Amino acid sequence: MRAANDNRRSTLPVGVPPRGISREQAAEYIGVSPSKWDGLVAEGSMPQPKLIGSRTIWDMRKIDLA
Numbered sequence: 001m002r003a004a005n006d007n008r009r010s011t012l013p014v015g016v017p018p019r020g021i022s023r024e025q026a027a028e029y030i031g032v033s034p035s036k037w038d039g040l041v042a043e044g045s046m047p048q049p050k051l052i053g054s055r056t057i058w059d060m061r062k063i064d065l066a
Contacts, residue, residue: 020050020057029063 012018021029026046027037040046047062 017060019060020052021060021063023049023056023058026058026063029060 027034049056
C-alpha cells in the first residue's frame with residue numbers, strides 16, 4: 001500500500017503488506033476518508049497510532065482486529 005505520489009520501491013516480498021501504515025493508507029484500507037478515520041480513532045473504534053520518530057504509524061494487525 002503506497003500513496004500514488006510515493007515513488008519509493010518496496011523491499012518487501014511481493015504479496016507481503018507492510019505492517020505499519022500511514023493515516024491515509026489506513027483510511028483507504030477500511031474504505032473511509034482520512035477525516036472519517038480520524039473520527040473512528042477518536043471514538044475508539046479504530047486503534048491509536050504509534051509514533052516512530054516523526055512518523056505516525058498504524059499497525060495493520062490492530063486495524064484488522066478492530
